[in-house]
Amino acid sequence: MRVLGIETSCDETGAAVYDTEAGLLAHALHSQVALHAPFGGVVPELASRDHVRHLVPLVREVLDASGTKMHDLDAIAYTEGPGLGGALLVGASLANALAFAIGKPAIGIHHLEGHLLSPLLEERRPAFPFVALLVSGGHSQLFEVRGVGEYRLLGDTLDDAAGEAFDKTAKLLGLDYPGGPALARLAERGRKGVLTFPRPMLDSGDLAMSFSGLKTAVLTEIRRRGAAGLGEQDKADIGLAFQDAVVDVLATKAMRAMRETGLRQLVVAGGVAANRALRARLQNETARDGSEVFFPDPKFCTDNGAMIALAGALRLEGGRASAGAGAFEVRPRWPLVEMTRPSGRVT
Ligand code: KG4
Numbered sequence: 001m002r003v004l005g006i007e008t009s010c011d012e013t014g015a016a017v018y019d020t021e022a023g024l025l026a027h028a029l030h031s032q033v034a035l036h037a038p039f040g041g042v043v044p045e046l047a048s049r050d051h052v053r054h055l056v057p058l059v060r061e062v063l064d065a066s067g068t069k070m071h072d073l074d075a076i077a078y079t080e081g082p083g084l085g086g087a088l089l090v091g092a093s094l095a096n097a098l099a100f101a102i103g104k105p106a107i108g109i110h111h112l113e114g115h116l117l118s119p120l121l122e123e124r125r126p127a128f129p130f131v132a133l134l135v136s137g138g139h140s141q142l143f144e145v146r147g148v149g150e151y152r153l154l155g156d157t158l159d160d161a162a163g164e165a166f167d168k169t170a171k172l173l174g175l176d177y178p179g180g181p182a183l184a185r186l187a188e189r190g191r192k193g194v195l196t197f198p199r200p201m202l203d204s205g206d207l208a209m210s211f212s213g214l215k216t217a218v219l220t221e222i223r224r225r226g227a228a229g230l231g232e233q234d235k236a237d238i239g240l241a242f243q244d245a246v247v248d249v250l251a252t253k254a255m256r257a258m259r260e261t262g263l264r265q266l267v268v269a270g271g272v273a274a275n276r277a278l279r280a281r282l283q284n285e286t287a288r289d290g291s292e293v294f295f296p297d298p299k300f301c302t303d304n305g306a307m308i309a310l311a312g313a314l315r316l317e318g319g320r321a322s323a324g325a326g327a328f329e330v331r332p333r334w335p336l337v338e339m340t341r342p343s344g345r346v347t
Pocket residue numbers: 010115135136137138139162163164166167178179180181184270271272273274275276301302303
């Protein structure tokens with residue numbers, strides 16, 4: 001089965017073609033970073049308009065690159081939510097229009113389900129069941145994943161998501177949007193042991209997380225020194241100490257989730273899964289206790305069409321997709337645990 005995937009939930013326009021026999025055949029991405037950079041963050045209206053400009057050319061590009069004609073497609077998967085309403089509508093509209101034109105199903109995919117299943121794009125891939133650490137700009141959650149559509153929430157952040165904490169802390173340090181990757185780069189020049197920030201909720205005895213206090217600790221440190229007293233090396237030291245604290249909390253909670261569930265495979269997905277320090281730490285921890293960790297390729301950690309095409313194909317394969325009435329909606333707010341089986345909205 002061959003599925004076109006479309007992602008337009010935020011500031012990346014993504015398209016991809018996934019085949020259940022041959023795997024990922026083509027993917028293309030247009031980043032809106034340059035568009036939003038002057039504003040220091042994503043401007044929703046500009047995001048929607050930019051998706052309108054780039055989505056059709058990207059779809060053409062992946063169809064051509066994979067040698068796929070519209071009528072070869074078995075379904076069109078798109079991100080139904082969560083995300084920016086207007087941005088989601090661009091992808092949902094095109095997906096439903098194309099599906100209507102070829103008489104095939106349009107499958108609404110939960111963005112986080114896409115992230116969560118994205119390690120299955122890799123050759124070395126986990127088998128169900130596994131624990132998933134989902135760390136993106138909007139979420140820091142641990143799930144027990146028993147199969148496609150079977151997601152039990154084990155732990156959540158009480159306030160900021162890990163990616164959000166990276167972005168806000170980057171801003172405090174004067175780094176440009178998008179702050180997370182810039183902060184991670186800065187941290188590579190930081191000196192170990194110069195500074196230590198608190199590890200919020202590290203010893204809370206459960207799987208809950210919290211990152212807003214850490215951001216405040218960074219702010220206090222910056223204020224203590226005074227903006228003028230903050231050189232490049234100081235910023236790098238602060239960046240490293242911040243990253244160490246986030247990585248420590250995420251890794252400790254993920255390994256605790258493995259122990260509590262008795263599962264031996266850990267999947268890490270979402271934008272923060274691209275973080276090299278987090279990847280290295282979890283490689284070490286799992287190697288030490290004989291369990292396994294799986295990451296998507298760094299280019300598939302942040303938003304992309306490949307994960308949506310894959311999730312659509314898995315839902316189609318599982319028989320949980322059929323042609324519907326042609327009406328559709330998007331869900332800007334949509335907790336993943338609301339996805340009860342059988343699911344994958346099909347319109
Ligand atoms: O998954 P994603 O592309 O979008 C959402 O679904 O939110 O994740 C974006 C988030 C941003 O907060 C970004 O700063 C963070 O992932 N991020 C990183 C890195 N690359 C992206 N955070 C830390 N280190 C990185 N290398």
